[in-house]
Amino acid sequence: MAQFDDYVVVAAIDLGTTFSSWACSFRHEYKKNPKDIKAIICRAWNSGENISEKASTAILVKEDGQTLDSFGYDAENKYAQFAEDEAEELHTWYYFWRFKMLLYNRKISSKMTLESVNGKVLPALKVFALAIGYLKNDLLEEVGTKMVDIIEAGRIRWVLTVPAIWDESAKQFMREAAVEAGIPNDQLTLALEPEVASLYCNTIPVEITVGGDVLPFHGGTKYIIIDAGGGTIDITVHEVIGDGTLNEICRPNGGNWGGTAVDKAFEIFMRELVGSSVYDEFKKTDLDDYLSMLRDFERKKRNTEPDKNQTVTMRLPQSLNKLFNENAHANLSGSIQVKGVKATSDKLRLDPDIMKGFFKVALEELGEHLKSLFGDGSLDGIDTILLVGGFSESKMLQTYVKNMLPNKRFIVPSEAGLAVLKGAVLFGHNPSAIGHRICRFTYGVKTSVTFVTGKHREDKRKKVGNEDLCVDIFDIHVHKGQSVKLNEKQAPIQYKPQKREQNTIGFELYSSTDCIPVYVTDDGCRKLGKITVNVLGQTKDDNTVEVSLMFGGTEIQVEARDKKTGKSTNTKIDFIDKNEL
Template identity: 40%
Template sequence: MAPLLVAGIDFGTTYSGWSFSFKHEFELDPTKVATKRWYGDQLVSMKAPTCVLIEPDGETFSAFGFDAETKYTHLVEAEEHDKWYFFKRFKMQLYNKDIKRDMKIEDETGKKLNAQLVFSSSIRFLKDDVLKVIGDRIEGVITSEEISWVLTVPAIWDVGAKQFMREAADMAGISSDKLILALEPEAAAIYCRHIPAKKGEEGSLSTFKTGSKFLVVDAGGGTVDIAVQEVTDNGSMKNIYKASGGDWGGTKVDEAYVKFLERILGMDSIDEFKRSNMEDYMLMIRDFEIKKREVDPQKSDKPVVAIKADKLKVDMDVVRNIFKIQIEAIVDHVSNLLDQSTIVEIGAIVLVGGFNDCPLLQQSFKSKFDDHTIIVPNDADLAVFKGAVIFGHKPELISQRVSIYTNGIEIRVPFIEHVHKESYKIKDEDGKVR
């Protein structure tokens, strides 16, 4: 039986959030998905920072998101933070790692706690928060049996990391039989497929016919997740190439920015600023998060680096250099994918995720792939968790995935030109090419 309500949790490296829709809302308009506005100082956001504060006993949850940042800042300024556990952008500690149930992860000061405790505490907060909002919105009681939960995970994560998230969700009170894991680029593609084309709009996934192929680039804070999809005859999508990507997300640009400041001002100065003025340091990084989405690639009217009043003025060539390594890694990887002989007739490249809000990254795609349609939805950073809710209502929208692992059943199979690598070609004792 279809759930009365689907709630999605987008657990990101930099930011996290939740969304939901009732069954009747989905039937009227699948894209009508409720989300929350989070407030931090003067910032209003559709997501909260992925950070959690645990009390000195190493077990008790204290705060999540903006509240965790603010409380930890006050602890630092009062020099009372040493015994507390503050975890920020910790999702990446599951990427490319040998995952174990008893593994520990480090907080901002190097102290270690059980990873499942940290992840489950965060998921529990997001789950309880969405349930509170739902409870305030409707009269009567909605039971756990009537709710289906969707948790987003990177497609490039291995099965161990995905299983870890499933078990962390179970610890947070979301039973496995009520949980669906949604691969982030697939969820984004589902949302984009449901956005109606605007009049005169060039390229829209909603208008793609059966057999149309497109590539989804989900560039978030930690990972860049890439999926290649094909529209099937019933309007659903199938994955036609293994998930790929890497750790080229926007947080690497933040790190490059801090290193840039260290070269100008000295590492000791930045460390002292961080120690003595933690709140201002966090505001600076948060402000850069916003600024990097507003960079004008065409603008270049400043001296190389200058301070004017209370502003740091930086020439566009310097800014490009801060972004360069990550953008080149993403664009080169997509270019190599499109060169694969097994992937043909890609009609469009869809850019989603918070990092894809950056004009520099968009411009790089449009310049490099000028023979492809580049689609960037207006709410690119919300596409994943809105698509996750749609997927929860209708899981059959994804009809096929390419398995990460395969079992060999035969050796020395016949060699197929332009499919198999040339370096694999051999001749057997009968002279047949295999």
């Protein structure tokens, strides 16, 4: 296998909550001009109505649960056609749509499953692997004529994007899915979405949406990045260093307030309008009309602006009207009692305030978070905010944030929806572009120490042989808020196996929201995963192991050094629970 630095092409995959795509560029073109964004090859997708810069995140899997039939708009249209034709495949195949948020803010298990639209279930890892595999194969097919020898030699550096606010288990899950999809583990790196979007903005001239000025990214420039995607909004703060690298000066934060939160509000509205039973039946029996309605809403959502006061007219599926009539024994047009809402046999008309109201929850959640972020004074003096990601193109979002922070300078770069994808390609060429990161949590391992009366809690005392030990100690390796450098090892901490005959030492890695936790059972502590370190030395008198954790990359790494022999080994942290569902 080629060395990681012996690559010819960087290939980036952005599997988003709502939309996905890939991009790539050749190393020789990047080295010739690192700022030539036009050298990045991006996939264009046919949505059936126009050419789109991204495809819908949807996959259609055949009855065997192993074979991917189609992806994106093709999958949407084919499954909708099954519904219209009442085909057998509607019930025997698997259709998954907008499934990425399954990994947000939850415990990840290897046995986790995903339920398809028709209620059938597949392993979640399989679903993600099929989606990533499609994007990988599509990329290789599109540019394959130039890459035959490169592919055979394994000289591709793959980059897979993930939200910065995801935990380590979700990152590991994405890596395992990519490996199952056929991407070699040693050719793959994960990229944090707001970071690479920042790198994109740092690389090209960025124009302000009002005024057309250009922001120079010189040494000392500090700015906030709000990456507003379909599922999450990730926020971080960067400073440009003199050598052009970026330092993170605020730990990543955010929440699930992306564009799908607006879609969710619309669906709640429709459910209340026609009744839960009618709406559920509509989704189940008239999938083609349901998907068509959501696409229509997506177009209206993109065009909604705070200063526009025109009535919004959407197509009202006749199948929904018919279902309402059958259940309520009345026409929908004559039954609506909601102010600002009117219906005809085939149209739904909404007053502008109704349409704008669908944004309310998402924007207010973001607003409250921004208030708390600016409230402690740590961001004083930073007056520039970059808005990137597909949802950042919404005038509703732009205006809300600008009104909330009127003294800030706002920038929405050209191709804001592609900032993450193109930035991931740039990151693949230059992974050291992010020099320092800020730890989101305090990290350490669970260990035991000699019990000291008066210092340790009595309920933590445990007799091991002839010694009283204090168990559940949180042995800190790095503190919350600490700045960590890329690939910089933290100070090693020594550990010894409890029994001399042990040839491995097992550790449990924990995180804490507290800066200085004492016990792993304290509030705010969470078990992240397991570390197994080989005891390399064979002597019985000294089998001490020095463990160093590295936090500066997008994934936590571990190095263990046998004190007796001086030999070092890298080991893997397993963040995914292998037992729980």
